[in-house]
Amino acid sequence: MTDLDPPLRRYLGDLVTAARDVLGDDLVGAYAAGSVGLGAYQPGRSDVDVALVSAEALDLTRKQELVARLRHEALPCPARGLELVVYRWKIARSGTPEAGFEVELNTGARMPFRATWAAADRPAEDGLFWYGLDRSILHQCGYALLGPPAAETFADLFPADLRRLLTDSLRWWLALPTPPGDGPAPGAEDAVLGACRSLVKVRHGVWLSKVDAGRRLIADGWPGDPTAGAERRVHGEPGDLIERSIAARAGGPPPGGPEARAFQRAVLNEISG
Structure with a gap:
């Protein structure tokens, strides 16, 4: 991660460590998406988009523990905020257009806190298109923080x-x-x-x-x-x-x-x- 903004590099390293503490061997990979993956991160303006991939589905207890460890109050985000999504490996590799996430977290000094515990809980009016598009971006240019290259973990859309x-x-x-x-x-x-x-x-x-x-x-x-x-x-x-x-x-x-x-x-x- 030598080409990243130093505060962001430290933050992403700490995020991966905390996620591994919670998920253990079930953590298959961790990937920066969005502006980081596309090489357009702007300190002070950009969000940090991170996708974690788990081997299996997560129970509510581990979802809640992960959110508690990664929310801004526990791990301060140096950007506007963190947008984190966890996917099962099977969903990441499927190329599905569906949301399909395990848990989603929005948190930051300039971002309203939001935790969504299952894809079915995401209101349709908030947009269900984000996730398939994000996985398509990850397939092309996800920045691997842990695990195999993003192109091997995320399938593109049809x-x-x-x-x-x-x-x-x-x-x-x-x-x-x-x-x-x-x-x-x-x-x-x-x-x-x-x-x-x-x-x-x-x-x-x-x-x-x-x-x-x-x-x-x-x-x-x-x-x-x-x-x-x-x-x-x-x-x-x-x-x-x-x-x-x-x-x-x-x-x-x-x-x-x-x-x-x-x-x-x-x-x-x-x-x-």
Whole structure:
């Protein structure tokens, strides 16, 4: 883990140690996903996404012990927060689009605490698409903290399941409330760049960080015309929106809600159509 931010490296090492104390030999592997796996971790902004893989199903006692050991109050997270999911090895290797997790934990100084003890307890309105998509990202670029390479532990989704989950995710984002008016909408940059990442996965078959996905779409042109002139690609819509969304992640003003939604709908139309 020599290429990671030093506080994050220490934290992930301590997390694996604590997980092994609870799960023992049932801990098959531990993997950093999300921004860490995609090489886009930003101290102070990013979450830490971790997937643990157990050999067998966990009983409630061990789930509760694991949450107690890993929650922010017991093991302080140096990032905005920790999003941890535990899967059985059988589920990780199945390529299923279903949630299928054993236990889920959200915890951190700037993240509301949440523990979900089984996939069946996850409310549908909170989104059930996250988990299959996360395992697809793990298959491509999971950062192994313990155990075999992520590509050997996590199977990818079938193309039809991938499109369905990406469609579900875009519809979920579009259903979220946004501030009234056309002014800057905090968080709209992540909605735009998240849609970019989904579209790049469909067009090119690869997961990229949000920023890299935005830049890839600018290079593509819209809607994917490789002969489009550089001026239109960068300065016309939606290239300008993507550029402003990338700048917002570095401290610039976020784009407006209506233009972000229009972009998301265009991406949804291409992926679902």
